[in-house]
Amino acid sequence: MHDASVAPPHTHYLNANYGVKSWLLTTDHKRIALLYLASLTLFFFLGGAFAVLIRLELLTPQGDMVQSETYNKLFTMHGIIMIFFFLVPSIPAVLGNFLVPIMLGARDLAFPRLNLLSWYVYTIGGLFTLVAIVSGGVDTGWTFYTPYSSTYANSHVILTALGIFITGFSSILTGLNFLVTTHTMRAPGMTWSRLPLFMWAHYATSLIMVLGTPVLAITIVLVALERAFRIGIFDPTLGGDPVLFQHLFWFYSHPAVYIMILPGMGVISEVIACFARKRIFGYDFVAFSSVAIAVLGFFVWGHHMFVSSQSPYAGLVFSFLSFLVAIPSAVKVFNWTATLYRGSIAYNAPMIYAMGFIGLFTIGGLTGLFLATLAVDIHVHDTYFIVAHFHYIMVGGMVMAYLGGLHFWWPKITGRMYPENLARLAAIIIFIGFNLTFFPQFLLGYLGMPRRYHFYPEEFQVLNVMSSAGASILGVGYLIPMIYFLWSMRYGAPAPANPWQATGLEWNTSSPPPTANFHTPPVVTEEAYAYGPQEVHVD
Amino acid sequence: MAHRRCTLTEHSSALAHHFDSLEQQYASANLGMWLFLLTEIMFFGGLFAGYTVYRTFYPDAFIAGSHHLDITLGGINTVVLLASSLTMALAVHAAQSGQRQQLVNFLLLTIVCGLLFLGIKAVEYSHKFADHLVPGKHFVFEGPLAGQVQLFFSFYFGMTGMHAVHMVIGIGLLGILTLQAWRGQLSPTYAAPVEMLGLYWHFVDIVWIFLFPLLYLLGRH
Numbered sequence: 001m002h003d004a005s006v007a008p009p010h011t012h013y014l015n016a017n018y019g020v021k022s023w024l025l026t027t028d029h030k031r032i033a034l035l036y037l038a039s040l041t042l043f044f045f046l047g048g049a050f051a052v053l054i055r056l057e058l059l060t061p062q063g064d065m066v067q068s069e070t071y072n073k074l075f076t077m078h079g080i081i082m083i084f085f086f087l088v089p090s091i092p093a094v095l096g097n098f099l100v101p102i103m104l105g106a107r108d109l110a111f112p113r114l115n116l117l118s119w120y121v122y123t124i125g126g127l128f129t130l131v132a133i134v135s136g137g138v139d140t141g142w143t144f145y146t147p148y149s150s151t152y153a154n155s156h157v158i159l160t161a162l163g164i165f166i167t168g169f170s171s172i173l174t175g176l177n178f179l180v181t182t183h184t185m186r187a188p189g190m191t192w193s194r195l196p197l198f199m200w201a202h203y204a205t206s207l208i209m210v211l212g213t214p215v216l217a218i219t220i221v222l223v224a225l226e227r228a229f230r231i232g233i234f235d236p237t238l239g240g241d242p243v244l245f246q247h248l249f250w251f252y253s254h255p256a257v258y259i260m261i262l263p264g265m266g267v268i269s270e271v272i273a274c275f276a277r278k279r280i281f282g283y284d285f286v287a288f289s290s291v292a293i294a295v296l297g298f299f300v301w302g303h304h305m306f307v308s309s310q311s312p313y314a315g316l317v318f319s320f321l322s323f324l325v326a327i328p329s330a331v332k333v334f335n336w337t338a339t340l341y342r343g344s345i346a347y348n349a350p351m352i353y354a355m356g357f358i359g360l361f362t363i364g365g366l367t368g369l370f371l372a373t374l375a376v377d378i379h380v381h382d383t384y385f386i387v388a389h390f391h392y393i394m395v396g397g398m399v400m401a402y403l404g405g406l407h408f409w410w411p412k413i414t415g416r417m418y419p420e421n422l423a424r425l426a427a428i429i430i431f432i433g434f435n436l437t438f439f440p441q442f443l444l445g446y447l448g449m450p451r452r453y454h455f456y457p458e459e460f461q462v463l464n465v466m467s468s469a470g471a472s473i474l475g476v477g478y479l480i481p482m483i484y485f486l487w488s489m490r491y492g493a494p495a496p497a498n499p500w501q502a503t504g505l506e507w508n509t510s511s512p513p514p515t516a517n518f519h520t521p522p523v524v525t526e527e528a529y530a531y532g533p534q535e536v537h538v539d
Numbered sequence: 540m541a542h543r544r545c546t547l548t549e550h551s552s553a554l555a556h557h558f559d560s561l562e563q564q565y566a567s568a569n570l571g572m573w574l575f576l577l578t579e580i581m582f583f584g585g586l587f588a589g590y591t592v593y594r595t596f597y598p599d600a601f602i603a604g605s606h607h608l609d610i611t612l613g614g615i616n617t618v619v620l621l622a623s624s625l626t627m628a629l630a631v632h633a634a635q636s637g638q639r640q641q642l643v644n645f646l647l648l649t650i651v652c653g654l655l656f657l658g659i660k661a662v663e664y665s666h667k668f669a670d671h672l673v674p675g676k677h678f679v680f681e682g683p684l685a686g687q688v689q690l691f692f693s694f695y696f697g698m699t700g701m702h703a704v705h706m707v708i709g710i711g712l713l714g715i716l717t718l719q720a721w722r723g724q725l726s727p728t729y730a731a732p733v734e735m736l737g738l739y740w741h742f743v744d745i746v747w748i749f750l751f752p753l754l755y756l757l758g759r760h
Contacts, residue, residue, distance in 0.1 A: 108557035110567040176574045184567040185558075214578045218585035222697070231674040231693035233589060238686035239600075244592055248585055 012415065012512040027112035028515055033098035034413070035119050040094060041482070043085040043126065050078035052475065055437075055468040063455030071454035072139035073155065079142030084164050085126055087398055088256060091263035092174055092209075093122070095405045096202050098413060100178055102506040102513060103196050105187025105522040110180040111173075118173035125167030132159040141452065143253070146234035146245040150226040158227055161220045168213045168220075171259075175209030178202050187505070189524035193287075196504055196528045197280060200287040201266025204294035208255045208262075211298070216252035219245065243308055250301035258297040260394055261361075262290055264401030265332055268354045271408050272336050273529045274502040275351035276343025280529045282335045289328035296325045306377045315374055322372035329365050333358060348500070349423035353404025356431045360396025364389055367442065382452075385445025388438045396434055403430070403481060410485065411499045415512040416492030419484050426484075430477035436470025503530050553729035565731055572735045576742050579705075583746055586701065590694050590753065597687040602758040604691030607672055609663055613755045616659050617747065623652030624744045631737045634730035639723060642733070646717040649740065653710045660703055667692070695754055702750060705743045712736055 013030045016022075023031060053074050057065045066074065097115065101108050109115050132138055138160045140149040149157050182195075182203050195203075223245065225231050232238030234245050273280045280286060302310055302318030310318075336358055345351070367389040370376050380386065404427075410418050440463040445451075449460050456464065498507040509518050558564040594601050630645035671679035674693045678685075716736055719725055725733060 106557065110557075111571060112555075112557060172578055176571060176578070179574055180567050180571045183570055184563055210574055210578055211581055214582035215585045218582050218701075222585075222589070225693075225697065229675045231697070232686065232690045233593075233693055233697075239593070239597060239690050241592070241596075244589060248588070 010510060011514060012510065013515045014415070014512050016515045025116075027108070027116050029097050029101050029109050029112065029115055030413075030513065030515075030517075032115050032119050033094050033096075036089065036093040036097060036122070039119075039123060039126065040086055040090060043081050044478075045482075047078055047081035047086055048475065048478065050074050050081070051471065054078060055471040057454050058456070058464045059468050061456050061458045061461050061464075063453075066454060068454055069139060072141075072452070073137035075452060076139050076141050077133055077137055080129065080138070080160065080164070082394075083142055083256075083260070084167055085122075085129065087260040087394055088171055089122060089174070090260075090398065090402050091267060091405060092178070092202060092205055092259075093118075093170075095267065095402075095409060096178065096205075096263060097174070099198065099409065099506055100181060100202060101185070102509065102517050103199055103504060104181060104185055105190055105505050105518070105524065106181060106185035107516050107518075109177045110185055111177050114173050115177055118170040118177070121173065122167050122170035125163045125165070125170065128163030128166060129160055132156040132163060135159075143249060144220070144223055144245075145249075146223065146226070146242040147236065150223050150234045150242075150245075158224050161224050165217055165220045165224075168217050171209045172213045175206035175213070178206040179210065182206075187522045187524055190505075191524075193284070194524055194527050195287070196266075197269035197283070197286050197290075198263075198266035200290045201262045201264075201269070204290040205259050205262045207291075207294050208259050208297065212252040212255040212259075215248060216256075219248040219252070222248075243305070243310075246305050246308055247301070250304045251298070254301040254304060255294070255297040257390075257393070258293050260398050262293060264357065264398045264405075265290065267401045267405035267408070268336060268357050269332075270502075270504070271350045271354040271404055272339050273531060274408075274500050275346045275348055275354070276340050277346075277531045278339050278343040278529075279527075279531055280335065281338035281341075282331075283527070283529070285331050286335050289331040292328040293325060296321065296328070300325060303372050303377075306374055307381055312374075319372050319374050323369065326365065326369055329361075333362055333365075347424070348407075349418070349420060349427050350404045350408035352424055352427040352431075353400045353407065356427065356434075357397055357400045357404065360392050360400065360431075360434070364392030364396055367392065380445055382450055383445035384441040384449050384451055387451050388441035388445060391438045391441070396438070400430070400434075403427070406481075406485070408500070409506070410488070411495030412506055412511050412513070414489050414492070415495050416488045416490075417495050417499065418481075418488045418492060422484050423481065426477055426480040429473060429480065433470050433473030433475075433477050437467050437474050438470070440464070440466045440470075503528065553726075561728060568731050568735055572738050576738060579742060583698075583701065586694070586698050587749070587753075590698065593687075593690055593694065597684075597690065598758065600684040600687030601691045603682075603684055604688045604695070605755065605757065605759055607667075607670065608695070608755050609666065610755050610759070612659055612663050613751055616656050617751050619652050619656050619659070620744050620747050623649050623656070624741055626652060627737050627740045631730070631733050634720070634725055634733035635727055637727045639720065639725075642720045642725065643717060646713055646720060646733075650710055650713050650717070653706055653713070657703060657706055657710075660699065664696075667696075698750055698754070702743065702746050705746070709736070709740055709743055712739075 013028055023035065026032060026035075053066070054071070057063070057071060057074075063071075097109075136156055138153070138155040138157055140153050140155070140157060144157070144161065182199060186195075222233050226234050226240075232240045234240045234242050236242060269280055269286060300318055300322045302314055303322045306315050306319075367385070371380065371386060371389060407418060407423055410416070444460055444463050444467075447460070449456055495511040497510050499511075500507070505518075505522050505524070506513075508522060554561055554564060558567070626645045626648040630642055630649060633639075633642040633645055667673055671677055672692050674689045674696065678689050678692070680688045713736065716725075716732060719732070
């Protein structure tokens with residue numbers, strides 16, 4: 001196994017040992033990534049099932065399928081599952097777990113046992129939430145606004161809150177592990193300016209996870225205490241202030257939006273450079289824009305509270321700071337576009353997802369500027385405009401990047417190729433389905449349809465039917481990769497070590513990698529993305 | 540951490556498989572612990588932020604509530620906790636210089652101080668129960684400030700309670716470490732567990748150093 005020359009039936013992390021125990025007690029970051037992949041997929045389809053019910057209800061204006069209380073639970077559980085149990089962990093826990101040590105040239109993350117613990121913590125938190133769902137669900141919205149959540153709601157708030165509290169620690173542990181690993185475990189020659197941009201994105205994400213998540217934890221504890229013991233912190237009758245909850249909640253949950261997009265941006269940088277066969281344009285700017293987004297992200301939470309009795313001066317400042325976030329985001333979009341310019345572009349499935357990401361993220365980001373504008377926000381807040389906006393970022397951005405990244409690294413992870421043409425088709429179906437689902441919602445919101453109601457005036461029906469039709473296309477689009485990924489694990493063509501002729505340490509080891517990641521410890525001698533016209537393709 | 544001269548060749552069982560050297564392993568543990576303490580600061584930060592907001596809203600009620608805290612017991616507890624920090628620091632020193640018996644003794648002393656602190660805290664809590672000053676259904680306070688004084692006690696119990704939970708965890712970890720030290724599993728080249736727990740213990744002490752004046756002393760005289 002330490003031999004440089006690999007004998008044909010080579011030992012790798014998947015066949016090093018077998019059995020349930022070898023998976024459930026593994027400290028190998030690659031296996032933990034697969035454990036995460038399995039559990040995240042379950043939650044993704046569960047969250048998706050709630051979305052299906054929501055879109056079915058909204059086919060007709062009458063609100064005839066479920067009652068309003070049930071509808072409240074549906075969108076709450078859709079939000080909670082998708083945000084806390086899919087989007088926040090998605091790319092970091094699966095692709096990040098698999099790739100961070102390999103990209104750095106390390107044998108594992110700095111704290112392998114903590115890494116396994118983070119998966120167990122995630123799973124236990126998930127079980128709490130599942131129990132809450134099965135026993136009747138929760139109806140506060142994923143934001144748990146007080147005093148409704150702390151005093152008036154009659155659903156399983158404490159159980160769900162506990163689930164989110166516990167799961168938060170998996171996020172903290174992952175972030176902490178990534179930060180320490182990046183600082184202490186880089187291979188010889190892997191300087192900070194040679195780090196792949198995927199690493200910079202994960203570094204910035206980890207900073208947010210470590211700094212933000214504990215605030216969410218204490219906020220949730222306070223809500224649970226308030227609910228259980230009536231301690232008064234969010235109860236106006238005792239002098240408590242419900243708006244304080246919003247401040248504490250958004251102090252985490254706005255930066256958390258960047259937890260849910262930065263890793264995606266890291267994936268896109270890798271994919272764009274590889275399939276345009278070009279060095280990324282403006283490496284330093286793309287790298288530091290990730291850190292800039294993470295830092296600025298902590299100073300904009302008040303833009304969620306423009307209509308929550310916040311002082312207009314605070315509103316002005318938060319509005320201005322929110323505009324600032326557009327700068328590093330735009331830096332990324334422009335630099336990706338500049339990377340594409342005169343590149344020799346190949347439209348493999350990961351690249352189609354990356355192209356989709358750039359377009360959809362741009363729309364999502366620009367409509368974010370509308371919402372950061374005080375006067376416009378008064379008009380469109382709590383309408384479908386905001387729903388469309390954040391779905392363009394979360395689904396059009398992060399989920400596209402997640403799928404693109406899964407396709408890009410699937411040969412490395414499993415040692416098998418996925419069926420390329422089918423994957424291209426699925427990517428296009430997802431792109432079309434996504435736009436048909438969510439673009440009408442911009443119009444609905446602008447016309448004044450509020451979010452979180454299960455009935456609506458008849459004039460909105462056409463757009464709602466379009467949205468529901470798009471959702472069914474999107475659903476089919478998500479099922480196709482699920483099926484062929486499973487198929488390819490057994491029947492896919494064996495993957496070479498570097499099927500895309502990509503740069504990066506992960507492509508310098510066999511597919512799948514050995515348990516220790518490399519056959520010989522790597523030494524880095526060049527910058528990331530050394531693609532160039534003079535490159536010679538070798539297999 | 541300044542003087543540690545282990546090399547790759549020194550193949551110690553203390554070196555985990557994925558590290559190249561004990562230096563790298565130590566640097567990782569150290570950075571990891573500091574980052575963890577950073578998350579703790581943010582965690583307690585939420586409580587401190589809430590405290591600051593309500594103290595600014597209701598200064599009179601917070602002073603009135605503060606007068607119902609036992610400054611003597613709180614003061615004694617502060618001394619006890621500072622003493623435990625001293626014994627913890629001495630334990631770290633003993634671990635680094637390889638004095639096994641002293642290490643065990645100092646760790647045990649730290650545990651005793653920690654338990655003493657929790658005991659005194661329990662006495663204080665029981666007085667609050669007896670005086671109906673625990674927020675919730677049974678809270679009784681005469682006067683127009685009742686609701687806001689209850690808010691003060693919510694913060695009192697929330698903050699000191701969260702602090703006490705950290706003490707309990709620390710004492711548990713100290714127990715495990717004492718056992719390891721007693722069995723001779725720690726050495727000057729592998730003193731990191733003692734050092735890391737030392738950082739944690741000092742952090743928990745520092746939280747109290749902020750809690751004591753904020754809750755007991757401020758505005759009292």
